Amino acid sequence: MEVPDMERSQDSAAQPKSRGRRLADSRVVEVASRVGLCARGVIYVLVGILAVRIGLGSDSGQEADRSGAVGTLGEQPFGQALLWALVVGLAAMTLWRLCEAAFGQTVEGGEKWSRRLGSLGMAVFYAVICVGVVQTALVGGSTGGRPGDETSKEYTARVLDLPGGRVIVGVFGAVLIVVGAVILVRSLMRRFEKDLRTEEMRPATRRVVAILGIVGGVACGVVAAGAGLSVLLAAVRYDPSQAKGLDETLRSFAATPAGPALLIAAAVGLVLFGLYSFCEARWRKAAAHETPAEQPAGSAGSGTRPGAS
Numbered sequence: 001m002e003v004p005d006m007e008r009s010q011d012s013a014a015q016p017k018s019r020g021r022r023l024a025d026s027r028v029v030e031v032a033s034r035v036g037l038c039a040r041g042v043i044y045v046l047v048g049i050l051a052v053r054i055g056l057g058s059d060s061g062q063e064a065d066r067s068g069a070v071g072t073l074g075e076q077p078f079g080q081a082l083l084w085a086l087v088v089g090l091a092a093m094t095l096w097r098l099c100e101a102a103f104g105q106t107v108e109g110g111e112k113w114s115r116r117l118g119s120l121g122m123a124v125f126y127a128v129i130c131v132g133v134v135q136t137a138l139v140g141g142s143t144g145g146r147p148g149d150e151t152s153k154e155y156t157a158r159v160l161d162l163p164g165g166r167v168i169v170g171v172f173g174a175v176l177i178v179v180g181a182v183i184l185v186r187s188l189m190r191r192f193e194k195d196l197r198t199e200e201m202r203p204a205t206r207r208v209v210a211i212l213g214i215v216g217g218v219a220c221g222v223v224a225a226g227a228g229l230s231v232l233l234a235a236v237r238y239d240p241s242q243a244k245g246l247d248e249t250l251r252s253f254a255a256t257p258a259g260p261a262l263l264i265a266a267a268v269g270l271v272l273f274g275l276y277s278f279c280e281a282r283w284r285k286a287a288a289h290e291t292p293a294e295q296p297a298g299s300a301g302s303g304t305r306p307g308a309s
Helices: 002-023 029-053 066-074 081-101 113-138 148-160 163-189 192-197 202-235 248-251 260-283
Strands: none
Touching: 002 029, 002 081, 029 066, 029 081, 029 113, 029 192, 029 248, 029 260, 081 113, 081 163, 148 163, 148 202, 163 192, 163 202, 192 202, 202 248, 202 260, 248 260
């Protein structure tokens, strides 16, 4: 009599996870992921275009970062509507990443703790951007908010003043460098293709998507590593002015021996990453969706995870 009771207890404990898995694999979350990827694409394309203009010497005064991209979007015809559409997209991206953090990704290796932690970090990241866009939309879309460089320096100064703040800032900078390196290597190895339904693409389309993913990913990795290096230097030198946002990081490329050419190359790479985001929204793998009638007895919430072994 004790064994059945134990089994019922285990089944009861597993039920919440089963419901969560069904939510994570639902069409609602799938749609949220695709809408969110489109929002990411819009931001990176705009940031890249702003950076290209800076590299070509036609600086319009807009920051080549997310605040500048949001400000540019708000200045367009129907800017308010565009900003609120971006809010929806960023909120969808946040929801999707939170589900991944809680229940794992729907791709090969998606249950690993490192991927879940990365998804949690991205959820927080896009939630912050979403709040910023909401603030801009509420004031009429006339500004993109505070420049990212000022915000980076202010937050770095606050953390440096905390007990152990120097270590915290240094670790954060080191993590950014590692993340940038991982993105760069993953892009060069074309690991991103494991997350896509490449079998549905024509050969020419697959080549184009591969180029966008490789070049765009390398650009993102280099920029992230550059920003991380500046944060690490701020910790080592105990100088928050060393911390750079996206705009200042991109502008610093123009100060290298390669000159504006390196800035333009990085900017074009960010545009290509934005375009890749649209491709990922179209072809990213998703969990198989089953209707209750199609599910065999006892398999509720056991959605197929494409690519999982």
